[in-house]
Amino acid sequence: MTTPNPDNEFDWKAAEADVVDLRTRRPANWSADLDDERDEIGDAPVPVDLPTSRRTATRRPIIPAWLRSKAEAIAFARWFIGHYTYVFAYHLTRLPLYAGRLLVRAPRGVVRSISGTSHWVSDAEGRPIRLAAVRREDAADYLRLSRQRDDRVRLRTVILLLSAAFCLVSGTFLLTAAPRAVLYASLAVLMGVLGVIGSPADKPLVDVATVKPRVRKLTADVLMRAFLAAGLCKSDDPIVFPAPIMRDGPGWRAVIDLPYGIKADTAIKKRNDLAAGLDLDEVQVWPERVRGTAGSARRLALWVADEDPYAKESGLWPLISKGQVDVFESFPFGEDQRGRLVCLQLMFTSLLVGAIPRMGKTFAARVPALACALDPIVELHIYDGKGGQDWRAFERVAHRIGFGVRDEVVLALVEDLRALVAEMNRRYDTIATLPPDICPESKVTRAIAERRSLKLWPILVVIDEFQRHSGNPIYGAEIVSLLTELCKVGPSVGIMIVLATQKPDGKAVPTDLRDNIGTRFALKTMTWQSSEAVLGAGSYTAGHDSSRLQRAHKGVGILLGADDSGAVEDALTVRTHRTPLADIDAVIARARALREAAGTLSGQAAGEQPAEVAVSSLLDDILTVVPLGEPKVWSEAVAARLAELRPEVYGGWKPEQVAAALKPYGIPVGRQVWGTDPATGEKANRKGIHRDDIAAAVAERNQRRRAA
Numbered sequence: 128m129t130t131p132n133p134d135n136e137f138d139w140k141a142a143e144a145d146v147v148d149l150r151t152r153r154p155a156n157w158s159a160d161l162d163d164e165r166d167e168i169g170d171a172p173v174p175v176d177l178p179t180s181r182r183t184a185t186r187r188p189i190i191p192a193w194l195r196s197k198a199e200a201i202a203f204a205r206w207f208i209g210h211y212t213y214v215f216a217y218h219l220t221r222l223p224l225y226a227g228r229l230l231v232r233a234p235r236g237v238v239r240s241i242s243g244t245s246h247w248v249s250d251a252e253g254r255p256i257r258l259a260a261v262r263r264e265d266a267a268d269y270l271r272l273s274r275q276r277d278d279r280v281r282l283r284t285v286i287l288l289l290s291a292a293f294c295l296v297s298g299t300f301l302l303t304a305a306p307r308a309v310l311y312a313s314l315a316v317l318m319g320v321l322g323v324i325g326s327p328a329d330k331p332l333v334d335v336a337t338v339k340p341r342v343r344k345l346t347a348d349v350l351m352r353a354f355l356a357a358g359l360c361k362s363d364d365p366i367v368f369p370a371p372i373m374r375d376g377p378g379w380r381a382v383i384d385l386p387y388g389i390k391a392d393t394a395i396k397k398r399n400d401l402a403a404g405l406d407l408d409e410v411q412v413w414p415e416r417v418r419g420t421a422g423s424a425r426r427l428a429l430w431v432a433d434e435d436p437y438a439k440e441s442g443l444w445p446l447i448s449k450g451q452v453d454v455f456e457s458f459p460f461g462e463d464q465r466g467r468l469v470c471l472q473l474m475f476t477s478l479l480v481g482a483i484p485r486m487g488k489t490f491a492a493r494v495p496a497l498a499c500a501l502d503p504i505v506e507l508h509i510y511d512g513k514g515g516q517d518w519r520a521f522e523r524v525a526h527r528i529g530f531g532v533r534d535e536v537v538l539a540l541v542e543d544l545r546a547l548v549a550e551m552n553r554r555y556d557t558i559a560t561l562p563p564d565i566c567p568e569s570k571v572t573r574a575i576a577e578r579r580s581l582k583l584w585p586i587l588v589v590i591d592e593f594q595r596h597s598g599n600p601i602y603g604a605e606i607v608s609l610l611t612e613l614c615k616v617g618p619s620v621g622i623m624i625v626l627a628t629q630k631p632d633g634k635a636v637p638t639d640l641r642d643n644i645g646t647r648f649a650l651k652t653m654t655w656q657s658s659e660a661v662l663g664a665g666s667y668t669a670g671h672d673s674s675r676l677q678r679a680h681k682g683v684g685i686l687l688g689a690d691d692s693g694a695v696e697d698a699l700t701v702r703t704h705r706t707p708l709a710d711i712d713a714v715i716a717r718a719r720a721l722r723e724a725a726g727t728l729s730g731q732a733a734g735e736q737p738a739e740v741a742v743s744s745l746l747d748d749i750l751t752v753v754p755l756g757e758p759k760v761w762s763e764a765v766a767a768r769l770a771e772l773r774p775e776v777y778g779g780w781k782p783e784q785v786a787a788a789l790k791p792y793g794i795p796v797g798r799q800v801w802g803t804d805p806a807t808g809e810k811a812n813r814k815g816i817h818r819d820d821i822a823a824a825v826a827e828r829n830q831r832r833r834a835a
């Protein structure tokens with residue numbers, strides 16, 4: 128059933144011996160204390176598919192997992208019936224073949240029976256011993272053996288004659304008096320027995336059922352063969368199964384201890400090799416580490432799906448028809464390969480979504496946006512660089528919203544981001560004044576966010592098709608710089624950023640920005656380099672490569688940082704829930720009703736038009752505050768004057784923020800400038816800027832703007 132090619136069949140007897148050996152085999156420096164400790168945590172290997180009488184320290188559940196949940200029980204029953212129906216039907220259809228084989232092998236069975244019987248009657252097996260006695264010239268022994276042989280031959284001849292007489296009588300009876308059916312049945316049985324006797328040892332009579340993947344059973348020998356083929360163990364240093372292989376949802380789960388010194392991470396990186404060893408597609412093979420006290424760096428949990436888990440359509444977002452969200456808690460985002468819910472918490476983090484076109488970026492970015500829309504205290508700022516239908520419905524709930532990359536939209540975005548940076552600084556100032564009993568962790572809590580007077584409600588900024596904004600020749604650098612600032616320090620004061628891009632590279636999403644985004648979701652990309660551009664350095668070497676995802680699998684991506692560890696090794700493969708356009712209107716209508724009821728509808732959704740966008744930028748503002756007659760000025764003076772000019776944008780800026788904001792323009796900010804401190808009158812050399820550098824950057828920008 129499990130090994131279609133008997134030549135490759137795993138030698139279970141040897142494996143059994145190896146498993147037993149492995150229980151005692153230890154590295155030279157292994158101490159008995161360590162053995163005791165590991166036994167206490169239930170580490171004793173359990174040979175699966177073998178008699179399971181050995182002691183295990185961990186108690187297995189009395190009621191198996193598949194009987195404790197209705198869904199699991201149904202999945203198990205479905206598999207069980209499918210498997211055995213398939214195997215039964217497989218052999219039933221081959222009955223004529225098996226009968227033909229028996230018929231062909233029967234003559235050889237006759238020959239084997241006659242030669243076997245004559246050997247037995249003549250006591251041929253004792254001949255070598257008798258000859259040995261002759262060679263030793265041991266007359267007494269020879270006589271004893273000969274007498275024994277004569278007795279045996281006499282007795283066996285009598286038995287043979289009686290059996291022959293019985294067969295003769297039975298045969299005559301069958302031929303003359305028995306009904307035809309009995310005669311034929313007896314002949315069939317005789318043929319069958321002779322056919323079985325005549326079967327060659329290397330050609331079993333019954334075929335191994337080539338079981339369809341959906342009903343294939345995962346056994347220890349299949350796994351052993353796969354791990355050997357993947358080079359993760361050797362036949363004299365095999366894998367061990369600390370728990371039985373069992374059904375788990377629509378697939379099998381095996382817990383495997385790799386040989387000492389082989390890391391589970393190594394096996395995860397060899398997922399494709401394991402799939403080849405299991406003769407399955409990679410998408411059905413899901414290795415993961417078993418962590419914590421019950422785990423070990425060499426312990427691996429392997430889930431093998433019965434069939435491509437993404438062959439079926441993904442489920443609708445559970446909150447499509449009803450429900451509300453608390454953005455401080457996690458909300459449904461998608462499902463893992465086993466169909467288990469994967470939730471995402473966006474509060475205190477940011478999300479980057481990257482993929483090639485048409486793989487589900489917008490769907491992925493829209494889930495957190497819809498979730499935030501369903502929490503009436505969240506202020507939404509939505510910018511869709513493409514400007515189609517995808518985000519139109521959000522106009523009814525968004526504080527700020529913009530479509531496309533026309534100048535006024537880009538400027539509105541820049542202005543909005545500048546205002547958000549200023550708002551972020553204001554928020555820190557506000558939080559600094561809150562007593563510890565209200566704000567114990569120096570960050571926004573739900574209770575604080577709900578106090579409208581403090582103006583600390585959560586803010587979500589979503590920018591879809593981000594590459595169109597970050598690549599803007601005039602404002603791109605400033606947009607990236609402002610977002611970097613927001614991603615770096617905004618999360619603790621309730622500012623969340625979601626960026627989606629179809630150009631996941633260091634140009635569209637500079638590393639500095641990407642590294643400050645805590646949660647990343649890479650759908651299908653073209654290359655592993657693009658996958659790393661979304662997931663971060665080291666993700667490829669850790670075995671996560673979104674370029675391996677299939678084009679047919681829309682909405683499937685690698686999610687990193689959704690859990691507390693945030694470790695690259697703990698990335699999950701998730702398929703987002705579907706949020707079809709047709710259903711979005713209903714969600715947004717609910718979100719708007721919630722906002723109206725809570726009195727939180729604001730900005731453009733409430734009919735306010737954003738203030739006339741100032742067609743200026745940081746560079747223009749610096750030229751305004753640094754007059755022509757002042758060629759060099761300290762950065763701290765620039766920060767103070769900017770804050771005076773536009774407190775809502777630059778309030779609270781320090782020289783470091785001026786430096787960070789100017790960095791993308793390539794303006795030198797570390798120049799030493801000789802000046803006088805207006806407060807003390809003291810003269811000193813401090814870091815500052817040259818007005819000419821700013822003027823040159825503005826001239827260059829204006830030139831590009833005219834050319835654009």
Ligand SMILES: Nc1ncnc2c1ncn2[C@@H]1O[C@H](COP(=O)(O)OP(=O)(O)OP(=O)(O)O)[C@@H](O)[C@H]1O
Pocket residue numbers: 440441482483484485486487488489490491629681682683702703704705
């Ligand atoms: N989770 C999902 N389940 C099933 N289908 C999905 C899922 N996510 C996306 N799709 C399908 O993929 C198509 C493309 O999705 P989406 O518009 O989000 O892609 P995109 O990457 O934003 O494309 P573009 O780059 O053109 O904007 C959708 O029309 C939808 O049919």
